[in-house]
Amino acid sequence: MPELIPILSKNEIDQRVTAIAAKISADYAQSELVVIGVLKGAFIFLSDLIRKLSIPVEVEFVRVSSYGTESATTEKIRLTYELETEIKNKDVLIIEDIIDTGLTISFLVDYLFAFNPKSVQICTLIDKQERKKKRIDIRYACHVVKEGFLVGYGLDFAEKYRYLPDIYHLKL
8 A cells, every 4th residue: 555645735735836826926917928737737736826826827738748657757758738829929837747857848848939939937836856857947836855756736646646635755
C-alpha cells in the first residue's frame, strides 16, 4: 500500500494561489492575457487561480503527454490536444501543475512561440528541482520542492489521487 506524506495543505495551497494571482494581476494589468492550462493536471490549479485574478483573461487548454502510467517521464513528448485560440500578439501564461525535468514545458514553450505571441511566461503550482534536465525560466511558482513524487490537487499517479485537496509525496 502506498504511503501519502503531507507536503502542502489545502489552506497553504490557497494562500499561495492567492499570492500568485495578485502578482499576475499586477504584472498583466495592461495586457491582453491568454492563460493556457496544461491538461489534465493543471485544471484544478487553473480554476482556482483564474477566480482569484482581478483582470480579464482568455482561457485555453492544451494536452501534452510524457508520463503515461509510469512515475518517470518517457521523454517522448506528444501534443495530444492542440491550441485552438488565436494568441498572435497576445501575452500568454502557461499554467502547469508541476515542472519536473523541464522537457515538457520547454517543448510547449517552443510550440506556442510558433504562433507569434507577444510573450510566453510560465506559472506552475510546483517547481520540482530533483530531475531538471532543461533549465527553464519560471516566472511564477507557488511552491518549490527538492524531490519526491507528488499527488493531489490535480497531480496524479496513473490517473489516481487527483481528487485529494492537499498535496502529498507518494511513497511507493
